[in-house]
Amino acid sequence: MEKYISNIENPKVSIAPMVDKTHRHFRYFSRIMDKDMLLYTEMITAQAIIYGDLEKVLFFREEEGKVALQIAASNPEDAFKAVKLAENFNYSEINLNCGCPSDRVSGNLMGAALMSSKELVYEILCAMKEATNKPVTIKHRIGIDGTGIITDKKSKVIMEGYEDLLDFLGTISKAKPDRYTIHARTAILKGLSPKENRDIPPLDYNMVYRLKKEFDYLNIEINGGFKTLEQIKEGLKHVDAVMIGRAAYEDAYLLANLYKLDSNSENISPLSRGEIIRKYIPYVEEELENGSNVHSLVFPLQSLFHGQRGNGQYKQLLSSSAIKKETVLDTLNKIFEIMPEDVLWK
Structure with a gap:
C-alpha cells in the first residue's frame, strides 16, 4: 500500500x-x-x-x-x-x-x-x-x-x-x-x-x-x-x-x-426548529425571485419535525400538492401557527 x-x-x-x-x-x-x-x-x-x-x-x-x-x-x-x-x-x-x-x-x-x-x-x-x-x-x-x-x-x-x-x-x-x-x-x-x-x-x-x-x-x-x-x-x-x-x-x-x-459541547445549544425555518425563509424568497423550483426549495424541510408531535399536520402542509409558488411563503409562515410551541422552539 x-x-x-x-x-x-x-x-x-x-x-x-x-x-x-x-x-x-x-x-x-x-x-x-x-x-x-x-x-x-x-x-x-x-x-x-x-x-x-x-x-x-x-x-x-x-x-x-x-x-x-x-x-x-x-x-x-x-x-x-x-x-x-x-x-x-x-x-x-x-x-x-x-x-x-x-x-x-x-x-x-x-x-x-x-x-x-x-x-x-x-x-x-x-x-x-x-x-x-x-x-x-x-x-x-x-x-x-x-x-x-x-x-x-x-x-x-x-x-x-x-x-x-x-x-x-x-x-x-x-x-x-x-x-x-x-x-x-x-x-x-x-x-x-x-x-x-x-x-x-x-x-x-x-x-x-x-x-x-x-x-x-x-x-x-x-x-x-x-x-x-x-x-x-x-x-x-x-x-x-x-x-x-x-x-x-x-x-x-x-x-x-x-x-x-465534540467533547466540549456541554454549553452549546442547537438551533430550534423554528429558528432554522426563520433562517431559511429569506433564502426561499430570494431563490423564488431567481426562478428556482419551489418543490426543490421545500424538499429540505420535509423531515425537520420527524418523530415530533404535529408532524403529520406539518407534512400535510408541505405536501407536494399543497405547495405553490404563489403561496409557499405564506405556507412556511403558517408552520409557526400550527406546530406546538414547545416543539418549535425547544
Whole structure:
C-alpha cells in the first residue's frame, strides 16, 4: 500500500452525494444547522461538465461553506477536462465516484463498475490530481459483484473479501488520493436496483475498521447505514470520519445535533426548529425571485419535525400538492401557527 500522509482538512461528518437530494438548496438548508460538516454536490458526470452550462451545473453559494464536487468519469481525459473546468468554482475538494451501482452509470463505464479496473481508476485519479491543486478523494465500495467494464460483457467480475479490497487499494493508492470514503457494502451491479443496493448487500463495518487499523496512515471515512449520533460516535472510534446518507433527509434535525460529537459541547445549544425555518425563509424568497423550483426549495424541510408531535399536520402542509409558488411563503409562515410551541422552539 502506497504510504501517503494527506494534509486534507477532515470534518468528522459529511453528507453523502445523493442524486436529486443534495442539490444546492438542500446544502444551504443543511449548513444552517451545522457549520463544520462537509457537504457534497450530487454526482455530476464529467461529460455534463465538459459540454454543459457550467454556471448551471456547478454554481453554488458561498454560504454553503465547504462543498466537495463529486464527478463520475470513465476515462482520464474527460476527468482531467472536467476538473480543469471546475477550477473556476470554489469547491473545497474533488471526489471520484467509484460506488454508484446504477445501470445508468455503470452501463456507461462509470461508478462502481470502475472497481473492476483498478489500473483505470489509478489513471483517472492521477489525471484529476494533475488538473488541480485541491485535494482529490475517492468514494468506493468494499467490493463489487457483476459485469466489469474491462471484461467481456458475458464475464462475471467478483471482487469481495478483504484481500480483494487490499488488491484494489494497493493499485489506486499509488495515485495518493487524499481520502478514501468507503461504503461498507458490496455493489451488486446486476439484479439489484440502486435502492436495493442500499439495503440488501450486508454491511461489513469490520472490514473498513480493519483496514484503518492495519494501515493507520490512510485517511478513511466510512459510509453506510449511519442514522444516529450514537452510531456516528461509534464509527469515529475506528476511522477518521463518518459519511451519513439518507438520515440527512429522513431526519433532518439530526444535523442540528452534530455539535454533540465534540467533547466540549456541554454549553452549546442547537438551533430550534423554528429558528432554522426563520433562517431559511429569506433564502426561499430570494431563490423564488431567481426562478428556482419551489418543490426543490421545500424538499429540505420535509423531515425537520420527524418523530415530533404535529408532524403529520406539518407534512400535510408541505405536501407536494399543497405547495405553490404563489403561496409557499405564506405556507412556511403558517408552520409557526400550527406546530406546538414547545416543539418549535425547544
